[in-house]
Amino acid sequence: MEDLLDRINRLLNEKKFGEVKNIVSQENAADLAVLFEELFGENFGERADFMILYRLLPKDLAAETFAHMNTDMRRHLIGMFTDKELRDMLDELYIDDTVDLIEELPANVVSRILKNSTTGERRAINDILRYPRDSAGSIMTIEYVSLHKDMTVSEAFDKIRRVGVNKETIYTCYVTENRKLIGVVTVKDLFIADEDDSISDIMETNIISVNTHEDKELVGNMFQKYNFLALPVVDRDNRLVGIVTFDDAMDVIQEENTEDFSRMAAIAPNEETYFRTGIWKHARSRIGWLLILTISATLTQIITNKYEAAFAAVPLLVSFMPMIMDTGGNCGAQSSTLIIRGIALDEIHFADFFKVVLKEFRISIIVSSVLAVVNGIRIYLMYSQNILLALTIALSIIATVILSKMIGAMLPMLAKRARLDPALMATPLITTIVDCCSLFIYFNIATIIFANII
Amino acid sequence: MEDLLDRINRLLNEKKFGEVKNIVSQENAADLAVLFEELFGENFGERADFMILYRLLPKDLAAETFAHMNTDMRRHLIGMFTDKELRDMLDELYIDDTVDLIEELPANVVSRILKNSTTGERRAINDILRYPRDSAGSIMTIEYVSLHKDMTVSEAFDKIRRVGVNKETIYTCYVTENRKLIGVVTVKDLFIADEDDSISDIMETNIISVNTHEDKELVGNMFQKYNFLALPVVDRDNRLVGIVTFDDAMDVIQEENTEDFSRMAAIAPNEETYFRTGIWKHARSRIGWLLILTISATLTQIITNKYEAAFAAVPLLVSFMPMIMDTGGNCGAQSSTLIIRGIALDEIHFADFFKVVLKEFRISIIVSSVLAVVNGIRIYLMYSQNILLALTIALSIIATVILSKMIGAMLPMLAKRARLDPALMATPLITTIVDCCSLFIYFNIATIIFANII
Numbered sequence: 001m002e003d004l005l006d007r008i009n010r011l012l013n014e015k016k017f018g019e020v021k022n023i024v025s026q027e028n029a030a031d032l033a034v035l036f037e038e039l040f041g042e043n044f045g046e047r048a049d050f051m052i053l054y055r056l057l058p059k060d061l062a063a064e065t066f067a068h069m070n071t072d073m074r075r076h077l078i079g080m081f082t083d084k085e086l087r088d089m090l091d092e093l094y095i096d097d098t099v100d101l102i103e104e105l106p107a108n109v110v111s112r113i114l115k116n117s118t119t120g121e122r123r124a125i126n127d128i129l130r131y132p133r134d135s136a137g138s139i140m141t142i143e144y145v146s147l148h149k150d151m152t153v154s155e156a157f158d159k160i161r162r163v164g165v166n167k168e169t170i171y172t173c174y175v176t177e178n179r180k181l182i183g184v185v186t187v188k189d190l191f192i193a194d195e196d197d198s199i200s201d202i203m204e205t206n207i208i209s210v211n212t213h214e215d216k217e218l219v220g221n222m223f224q225k226y227n228f229l230a231l232p233v234v235d236r237d238n239r240l241v242g243i244v245t246f247d248d249a250m251d252v253i254q255e256e257n258t259e260d261f262s263r264m265a266a267i268a269p270n271e272e273t274y275f276r277t278g279i280w281k282h283a284r285s286r287i288g289w290l291l292i293l294t295i296s297a298t299l300t301q302i303i304t305n306k307y308e309a310a311f312a313a314v315p316l317l318v319s320f321m322p323m324i325m326d327t328g329g330n331c332g333a334q335s336s337t338l339i340i341r342g343i344a345l346d347e348i349h350f351a352d353f354f355k356v357v358l359k360e361f362r363i364s365i366i367v368s369s370v371l372a373v374v375n376g377i378r379i380y381l382m383y384s385q386n387i388l389l390a391l392t393i394a395l396s397i398i399a400t401v402i403l404s405k406m407i408g409a410m411l412p413m414l415a416k417r418a419r420l421d422p423a424l425m426a427t428p429l430i431t432t433i434v435d436c437c438s439l440f441i442y443f444n445i446a447t448i449i450f451a452n453i454i
Numbered sequence: 455m456e457d458l459l460d461r462i463n464r465l466l467n468e469k470k471f472g473e474v475k476n477i478v479s480q481e482n483a484a485d486l487a488v489l490f491e492e493l494f495g496e497n498f499g500e501r502a503d504f505m506i507l508y509r510l511l512p513k514d515l516a517a518e519t520f521a522h523m524n525t526d527m528r529r530h531l532i533g534m535f536t537d538k539e540l541r542d543m544l545d546e547l548y549i550d551d552t553v554d555l556i557e558e559l560p561a562n563v564v565s566r567i568l569k570n571s572t573t574g575e576r577r578a579i580n581d582i583l584r585y586p587r588d589s590a591g592s593i594m595t596i597e598y599v600s601l602h603k604d605m606t607v608s609e610a611f612d613k614i615r616r617v618g619v620n621k622e623t624i625y626t627c628y629v630t631e632n633r634k635l636i637g638v639v640t641v642k643d644l645f646i647a648d649e650d651d652s653i654s655d656i657m658e659t660n661i662i663s664v665n666t667h668e669d670k671e672l673v674g675n676m677f678q679k680y681n682f683l684a685l686p687v688v689d690r691d692n693r694l695v696g697i698v699t700f701d702d703a704m705d706v707i708q709e710e711n712t713e714d715f716s717r718m719a720a721i722a723p724n725e726e727t728y729f730r731t732g733i734w735k736h737a738r739s740r741i742g743w744l745l746i747l748t749i750s751a752t753l754t755q756i757i758t759n760k761y762e763a764a765f766a767a768v769p770l771l772v773s774f775m776p777m778i779m780d781t782g783g784n785c786g787a788q789s790s791t792l793i794i795r796g797i798a799l800d801e802i803h804f805a806d807f808f809k810v811v812l813k814e815f816r817i818s819i820i821v822s823s824v825l826a827v828v829n830g831i832r833i834y835l836m837y838s839q840n841i842l843l844a845l846t847i848a849l850s851i852i853a854t855v856i857l858s859k860m861i862g863a864m865l866p867m868l869a870k871r872a873r874l875d876p877a878l879m880a881t882p883l884i885t886t887i888v889d890c891c892s893l894f895i896y897f898n899i900a901t902i903i904f905a906n907i908i
Contacts, residue, residue, distance in 0.1 A: 026660045030679045161645050170642055171625050171683075187641060188624055191615050206480045224708060225484045227701035229625075229683070246700055247681035250707065254678060257711045258795055264715075265791035266784055274796040275806075279813060283820035286788050290821065293784060294829050294851075297777035298836075304773035311765075311772060318765060318772050319758035322779060322889050323751035329783070330720055330747060330882045334740050337719035341712055342728040352729075359733060366737035367744065375748050382752075397748075428784045435776050 005038055012049045021056040029061060033068035045076050063092030070276060071104050078109055086116045094168045095121065096141035096248065099128045128242070136219050137212035139252060140233045140242030145173040147185060149200035153193045156185070169245050172230045175203050181232055181240040183207065209234045212241060216252050221346045223249035260344060264337065264426035266290065293428055299436045307443035313454045316389060317446050321439065324396050327371065328404040328438040329431040335360050335408030336430050340422045343412060350417045353410075360409040361402065368401035392442075392449045399445070400438040407433055459492055466503045475510040483515060487522035499530050517546030524730060525558050532563055540570045548622045549575065550595035550702065553582045582696070590673050591666035593706060594687045594696030599627040601639060603654035607647045610639070623699050626684045629657050635686055635694040637661065663688045666695060670706045675800045677703035714798060718791065718880035720744065747882055753890045761897035767908045770843060771900055775893065778850050781825065782858040782892040783885040789814050789862030790884050794876045797866060804871045807864075814863040815856065822855035846896075846903045853899070854892040861887055 004023070011020045024032060036044070036053070044050045054077065057065060066074060066089060078086065090098060090113065098117075102110050102125060114122055124142050131137025145167050147156050156173065164170040173190075175183035183203030193202045209232040210219055222231060223246055231249070233242045259269040266289035270277055277285075311317045339356065342348030348356065376394035383389055408430050412422035447454055458477070465474045478486060490498070490507070498504045508531065511519060520528060520543060532540065544552060544567065552571075556564050556579060568576055578596050585591030599621050601610050610627065618624040627644075629637035637657030647656045663686040664673055676685060677700055685703070687696045713723040720743035724731055731739075758775075765771045793810065796802030802810065830848035837843055862884050866876035901908055 028660065028662060028680065030681075157645075164642060164645050170645065188618060191611075191618050191624065206482065208482060224704055226482065227484075227704075229700075246683075246704075250678055250681075250700075250704060253704065253707060254799070258799075261715075261718075261791055261795050265787045267788050267791065273799075273801045274792055275801065275809075275813075279816045279820065282813075282817045283824075286785075286817070287821050287824055290781065290784055290788075290825055291828060294777055294781055294825055295832065297780060298832075300776040301773040304776070305770070308769045308772075312769060315762045315766060316759070318762075318775075319755040321772075321775060322754040322758070322893065323748055325776060325779070326751060326783075326882075326885055326889065327744065327748055329885070330744055331740075333719045333882070334721050334744075337715055337721065338728055341715050345708070345712075345727075347727045347729065355729075359729075359736075362733045363736045363740070366733065367741050370737075370741055371744055371748055374745060378749065378752075428780075428787070431780055431783070435780065439776065 005035065008035070008053075009039065012053065017052065017056055020053065024053070024056060025058055025061065027061075029064035030068050032057070032061070032065040033070075036065070036069065036073065044073060051077075051080055059088055060092050063089045067093060067097045067101075071272075072276075074101060075105060075109065078105070078113070083116055086113065090117055090121065094141055094143055095124050095128065096139065096168070099125055099138075102129065131212055134216050135212060136210045136214045136216055136233050136244060137242070139216050139219070139248050140212075140244050141168045141248075142242045143168045144230070144232075144240075144243045145170050146240070147173045147175050147199050149175050149177060149182065149198070149203065151199045152195065153190050153197045153199070153202070154195040156190055156199055160187070169230050169243070172228075172243075174232055174240055174243070175199055176240050179239040181207060181209060181234055181238060184232070186229075207232065209238075210244070211236070217256050217344070218346075219244055220249050220253040220256060224253070224345075256344065259421075260340065260423040263421060263423035264340065266293070266426075266428040289428060293432055296432050297435075299432075300439055303436060303439050303443070307447070310443050310447050310450070310454050314389075314446065314450055316383070316386075317392075317443075320393055320396075321442070323375075324393070324400055324438050324442045325431075325435050327397060328400040328434040331364070331367070331401045332404035332408035332430040332434045333426070335405045336412050336426050339409050339412045340426060343416055343422045348413070350413055353413050356409050356413065357406060360405045364402040364405035367405075368398040371401060372397045388449050392446045395445050395449075396438070396442040399441045400434070403437055403441070404430070404434040407437070459489065462489070462507075463493065466507065471506070471510055474507065478507070478510060479512055479515065481515075483518035484522050486511070486515070486519040487524075490519070490523065490527065498527060505531075505534055513542055514546050517543045521547060521551045521555075525726075526730075528555060529559060529563065532559070532567070537570055540567065544571055544575065548595055548597055549578050549582065550593065550622070553579055553592075556583065585666055588670050589666060590664045590668045590670055590687050590698060591696070593670050593673070593702050594666075594698050595622045595702075596696045597622045598684070598686075598694075598697045599624050600694070601627050601629050601653050603629050603631060603637065603652070603657065605653045606649065607644050607651045607653070607656070608649040610644055610653055614641070623684050623697070626682075626697075628686055628694055628697070629653055630694050633693040635661060635663060635688055635692060638686070640683075661686065663692075664698070665690070671710050671798070672800075673698055674703050674707040674710060678707070678799075710798065713875075714794065714877040717875060717877035718794065720747070720880075720882040743882060747886055750886050751889075753886075754893055757890060757893050757897070761901070764897050764901050764904070764908050768843075768900065768904055770837070770840075771846075771897075774847055774850075775896070777829075778847075778854055778892050778896050779885075779889050781851060782854040782888040785818070785821070785855045786858035786862035786884040786888045787880070789859045790866050790880050793863050793866045794880060797870050797876045802867070804867055807867055810863050810867065811860060814859045818856040818859035821859075822852040825855060826851045842903050846900045849899050849903075850892070850896040853895045854888070857891055857895070858884070858888040861891070 008020055040047050040050050102113060143166060145160055145163060160170050171187045173185045174181060183205050184207050185199060185203045189202050208226060212233055212235055230243045230245045232240055233244060235241050262269040268285040268288060270285055339348060372394040375397060376390045379393050380390035411425040415422045415425045462474055494501050494504050556567060599614055599617060614624050625641045627639045628635060637659050638661050639653060639657045643656050662680060666687055666689055684697045684699045686694055687698060689695050716723040722739040722742060724739050793802060826848040829851060830844045833847050834844035865879035869876045869879045
């Protein structure tokens with residue numbers, strides 16, 4: 001890549017545009033989008049050769065490259081396009097890419113795009129935009145191949161040949177009757193069948209489809225489960241309105257994962273990449289939860305204050321606070337992470353509530369016993385055989401581990417039940433709750449065991 | 455699903471096997487695998503009707519359902535299969551599914567499978583098994599369609615018709631010459647071309663491929679980037695040895711995500727689902743890190759002990775320990791999560807080290823200032839206008855936030871550099887390191903500010 005970059009840079013400077021054109025025409029659109037970023041960096045707006053290079057691309061490759069670029073570049077390009085260029089580009093883009101584009105552009109640019117679309121395109125765009133943000137309808141495309149049940153296989157081949165160029169996928173075709181979805185045929189089925197077979201004989205009628213309003217996370221899970229190339233999207237009356245293709249499903253899977261990673265680390269999710277997000281936006285997305293968590297720490301302050309007598313009498317107790325709290329936090333995080341992941345992958349449901357809680361309870365017995373024994377012995381040996389101290393820590397570990405695993409298992413499932421994102425119930429929130437509980441337990445156990453002293 | 459379940463149960467009890475056969479033949483393999491689990495639960499081994507139901511499935515559907523089942527069921531089925539049944543099933547399975555199967559079975563069963571494969575299959579299986587565990591070679595299949603560059607389009611169609619049935623994908627075909635990969639043609643390209651065009655005229659020669667030994671995580675990222683249906687896998691001499699299909703790439707993406715979620719929560723990764731993992735295995739996968747982390751807490755104990763004089767003089771200091779430590783832990787987790795995710799998605803590289811550290815530094819200035827001001831004022835008002843206490847907390851927050859964001863950003867990148875999984879450097883480990891640092895900072899600031907008292 002480095003070589004290519006230098007070469008294009010040199011050729012652009014030498015104004016050898018013909019050569020540049022030959023080179024870039026051979027490249028893949030995804031790679032070209034990266035090349036544009038590497039060539040022009042963040043100053044692309046001020047570089048005249050940015051538009052020159054873009055205009056050297058063949059029309060279809062230009063549109064595809066456009067679809068892979070970041071928002072800023074796309075916005076800039078649209079501002080520079082003539083109306084003809086804009087129309088040409090929209091011709092080449094698939095409807096779902098156009099919709100993605102429209103969703104992230106300012107209103108005046110959107111109206112310019114809509115003005116330059118055909119009536120049919122405009123209707124399709126508006127239809128998709130009308131679906132809720134995270135729904136199957138919002139990620140579907142309307143460019144699929146539909147067949148008629150009375151067609152023969154060779155007629156179907158002819159139709160695919162005729163309309164296929166503009167369809168996002170031709171490999172799965174949909175059989176409709178009065179707009180209702182009645183069958184699915186893959187190109188592989190067509191290849192295997194005889195030329196004279198009728199579509200109704202070879203089509204699969206046990207169709208797996210998704211409703212327009214279904215959550216897109218479910219769509220991702222269905223692709224995972226069934227290994228489809230495309231999934232039909234139907235309305236309430238089983239009328240086919242579009243399809244979701246596997247590449248969009250893959251994007252959904254990664255987006256949902258990134259969102260969960262963010263939420264679980266107390267960060268407000270953000271669709272841009274790390275580098276493309278400014279420091280103020282980074283700060284804003286992190287500060288919310290941190291503020292809530294520091295202020296809710298008032299609770300641990302109150303609890304700790306209440307037991308001042310205990311650690312005034314046995315100052316050593318203070319030095320074990322971090323370990324008790326962290327162990328609780330880590331145990332809670334382990335359970336909540338597994339449960340949140342299980343819910344996201346559709347493996348754990350609210351109906352499993354008691355099964356999960358019981359399982360976590362049994363696991364926590366094993367885990368806490370091992371931790372209590374090892375640390376009890378360690379402390380007994382390290383602190384001049386102070387058996388009371390060792391006992392206090394060991395018992396506190398057992399109680400903290402069990403409690404935090406219970407909380408870590410229950411909160412995500414209750415969140416799911418309350419239609420909240422389970423990932424919100426992750427590490428930081430659980431840490432705060434567990435902190436309060438574990439300190440309370442710890443100081444109470446200490447007060448009882450050291451009753452003579454405190 | 456519920457209705458279907460009851461119906462099949464009833465029909466099985468009534469021994470109406472013909473009817474059962476008609477019903478299950480209509481179902482999708484992925485759904486059937488779930489149906490088997492729901493019908494027989496964990497006692498499938500003792501239920502005679504388990505084998506009866508399985509044997510009612512048409513041969514191809516049985517093999518596909520088998521591929522979707524969990525390890526225990528597959529192991530049981532193989533034990534029950536006659537040699538003929540085993541051979542039939544292997545006939546229907548794609549080689550990469552056979553390899554998945556072999557990887558998780560005990561040796562005696564493996565040798566039975568290999569004995570029942572054809573020589574060609576056996577060679578292919580051994581070839582794939584020989585690749586390192588997480589390599590592209592280990593997830594590829596050898597069942598692709600290869601074409602010759604001098605074929606015409608209609609000859610290519612004929613070949614696809616002839617060999618396509620047994621190929622995992624027919625939609626992307628590979629053009630080879632002396633086993634070297636020289637071009638790629640999609641079925642869509644074939645449809646658009648004229649019947650007499652030669653393959654060498656329409657094939658894409660700028661091929662994106664992956665080496666057999668490349669990490670499968672990279673394969674997942676490439677699918678994400680290029681939206682391929684299949685990716686060719688080549689050896690060091692650019693000879694085509696197999697392809698990875700999008701469905702396997704999707705599995706890789708989810709597996710890698712699950713692995714990262716686990717590692718980041720201090721859990722040893724495990725390929726089985728939550729419910730299919732026994733409590734002892736769950737306990738084992740969680741206890742390792744917890745033990746390490748409790749024992750490393752010795753450090754926080756030593757630090758806290760050292761400052762006994764400080765909190766003996768100002769007991770209130772103890773009650774802010776949890777807040778300071780948690781804020782540090784949360785800030786470190788935010789940074790490390792974003793960086794780990796960025797590395798996994800190939801957006802952040804080690805070359806960006808200083809860029810990332812600088813960015814995190816600037817973000818931490820903003821975040822820490824807001825937290826310090828809000829909490830400083832809160833503490834000033836709550837604790838009878840104790841300005842020294844408010845100042846101690848505010849300064850400690852600033853120092854802790856900056857430091858923990860630096861550590862959270864640097865450790866994952868250093869881990870990547872050292873060829874460790876960056877996800878290992880996540881929340882729990884960073885929490886422990888940050889705990890030590892933040893307590894050290896906190897008590898030092900307190901000692902300076904309360905110098906008159908302590």
